[in-house]
Amino acid sequence: MDAYCDLEVDVNGEEVLMVDKKVLSSYSGSIRKMFSTLKGGKRNVKVIYHDFPGGAENFELITRFCYKNGKIDINPFNITDLNCAAYFLEMNKCVSGSQNLLEQTAKSLEDIRYWTWSELMVALKRCQDFLAVASSSGILEKCLDSIVGRVASSCETSPSPSVSSPDSSKFRASCDTRSSESLKSSFLRVTWWFEDLVKLDIRLIEMLVKSMVSRNLSHRIISKFLFHYQKSRLASAFLDEKSRMVETVVEMLFSLDLSSASYKSLFGMLRFSLQGNISKCSRNKLESMIGSHLDQATFDDFLVPSPIRACYLYDVNLVLRLVKSFLAKGVWCLPLSRLKKVVSLVDAYIAEVAPDPHLKPSKFLALIRALPDSARDSFDGIYQSVDLYLEVHSGLSEEEKTRVCCGLAYEKLSPGALSHLAQNTKFPSKSALEALNFQQCRLKNLLQPTNQPNNFTNSPIFHETERTEKKDKTHEQILLYAGNLDFSIENESTGAHLQGMQWRVLELEEICRKMQIQMTKMMKSRLSNHSNAKSVPRLCS
Template sequence: MDASCDLEVDVNGEEVFMVDKKVLSSYSGSFKKMFSKSKCGKRNLKVIFHDFPGGAENFELITRFCYNNSKVDINPFNITDLNCAAYFMEMNKFVTGSQNLLEQTEKSLEDTRYWTWSELMVALKRCQNFLPVASSSGILEKCLDSVIGRVASSCETSPCPSVSSPDSSKFRASCDTRSSESLKSSFLRVAWWFEDLVQLDIHLIEMLVKSMVSRNFNHNIIIKFLFYYQKSRLASAFSDEKIRMVEAVVEMLYSLDLSTVSYKSLFGMLRVSLHVNINKCCRNKLEIMIGSQLDQATLDDLLVPSPVRARYLYDVNLVLRLVKSFLAKGVWCLPLSRLKKVASLVDLYIAEVAPDPHLKPSKFLALIRALPDSARDSFDGIYHSVDLYLEVHSGLSEEEKTRVCRGLDYEKLSSDALNHLAQNKKFPSKSAVEALNFQQCRLKNLLQRTNQPNNFTNSPVFHKTGSMEKKDEPREQIVLYAGKLDFSTENERIRAHIQGMQWRVLELEKICKKMQIQMTKIMKSRLSNHSNAKSVPRLCS
């Protein structure tokens, strides 16, 4: 074929080629359309490409294909470049048979099942250099399908006990050394592809995971790979890449089965997100995933430093959002055991943040009220946290102190806590009054329980056999500290009310002691009679 150099082609600013426009136009639909509209005659033309797939090196392969009568060596190392360039230059139009480069590359792709894993990975990695074209031409999808097929077949032929959370301490505790080694070996057999796919762009990873999910791939393996991918790539990534990577991983995790996601890994990702500015929607999804497993967390997990501009020590708003996510499905849907675990965790957190001088009363009260009262059997721990908070925040007004104390459930305070509160000058006087009221109610209830009809045959200390079983009687002691309270700021009405309550409680105490003495005498007398009756044979009675 006679050739002239009447066309100058600048490829991505890398190199300039002098070619025959007639030769290239016979294979390229884009060139044919371009020059069919040109009226420049024999004058030399110039074409500038800014985004030619594969750059100057790949354009040289294309020209060789055109000048060598549609002959070029197509292999796993250049098939991606040739396919994308052929698609870019429309080398499937106006030409048929062996002259169609796009058709040749697609036919070669049918042999991917014979490629080695290394050859397949080379082709896939080349795709990420020109993703839009590779995606449009279809070669990216075919390479991904081949990769997933290889991974899936290897997982099917290998036992995979690792899917039941191999990092679980309970699981490890139940295995001996030999089984642990077997577990590790099995996981390595399943995860052999992790290291190779770590080199892929995050966009390819998203496509890969989406395809895996559509094929019902094991979610636990996908999750482990995503955490492995992030850990491997994050350190060397630039700031923008980190944001994109964290957001993409969170979105992918959120689409998977959350029950298989490790809460430790999620908290690790949360701490990473503190250093990168991920979008609010993505952060909410991460917090929802963590909140669903909040009962598995520890205090150290929750002690996340506050945002840079905030004055308080720990991120209280984060914990409030996590608790809200935990309760999102409704308290009635949660087992009481899980609810109580979270309550214990939150109580520890409240005690930890109480000494923070910058923590506002509204936030402190919000922490106390974040969980329903049914989650706590006792409010003694909350009382001690409130006591510490009021000690550190001594400058609060009486109204603010009263508002904070509204978080206490006096019915769930022990007698010791109520007694301590009644003489605690850090608390507002209204709280002391309320504590004394509850003490008085408890004493009345004790008297009502004590003042039962003298039907000793139905008494819990007697049984039909006539034997007696010792049983601890409930005893409560009322200690009044009203005289020690500071009422300098209260009016005379409250003072008179407290003094009157003090006398009523003392009278009730005296009555209660007298009744207990009488009950003891009656029980001893009844016991003596019962012993004598038991010594006489039943037939002689």
């Protein structure tokens, strides 16, 4: 064997090279330390590297650098490999006194601002092959800073419609075709870097996003890129890779403004997460982001199938969690329009799941109570859903039925709904009594006189007339209500209460008849006096 090739190097199992250990030791601190610890005068030594940056090809470049007395051509296409290998071999000191490789690569990096975008991307892609070393050597940070700097500059000079002011929608509506094309072109100029960065590893993407956020890049553009990245990479990834990728993207999105993320894209991620195996923490964060946008949902978004092991039809627990996230800051902090939209969606969902024979009463009641009573103007729709639920679940006990009916706000039921409930045999007797009590309270309120403005409205005749009109109207409601009452209810207390209501109807009918006669006489007298007063000439009065 040649005396000058006394060091055998196995590089990552790719190739075995024979080199002069004295030459390499003069440039590599790690090899110097290795031989300084060896005892005896062994001429031939074998070194095995398992994770040498750049592999056998890059090790050959390092040996050339050593054999040429520290001279090598450094360019954007090999600088990453050389820098990381120099850091790996501790080539920061040179025995011969010439400039070491780490210094040379650091000096070449000073010109990184003059590199083309393609050269930057080549250097950055090489970093992801040996990320730990590239991060420690500092070259990764320089490449990331340069990439993000150019992206940020392009976004500042080419504003996108997605990051414009709230009035941009009005502006776009008034633009002609040429202006629309201009906005589209502007948006493409802002997102031109999407496709290039999609090829990077998720770990690099995470670093890039953190750097973008620190540079105050638009969160809306960042979120658009993350959704684009996920969509592009999921198709070719394995199941475990998909789960890890979704978790990482969720973490990055959660660090952005909640308003920056697209609801549709978030819900698409949620559907995947329900099928995939992502962590509970990531799923909670994803549901929290979706919940904050819940007023943008459609009814179909709510119809998520239940988990495989569940027997009920739709995933009710998911909807409950989303509504809870929507209300996290409190009902009074939400604009009325947003709240009404969610109320409408939830009520439609309750009507959809009511016929499910496997839906437990506790879950059905939880859906009704997910939104506070103050959020609904009327409970007629909820009453219809409860009626349908009790019809399908006819085998429920009286106690279970009563518990379900606790979700009804009787004071927000219309007179027609209260009348229907009172004679609805599917409902427990306690609910029928509640309906009667609220109906009775309304009747009392209608019969009570109210304060009126001055002038003619203060006169006794006005008050009597108004009371008569109210009694007539109340009389009609009571007769209609009493005619629909069903006395076949088995509960004795309910029957007695209904019988009492019937007697009150008859009494009110008699009172209304007498008041009508009295009011007729009073009105005739009033009109007669008024007519006589007008007939007297003013001068003779």
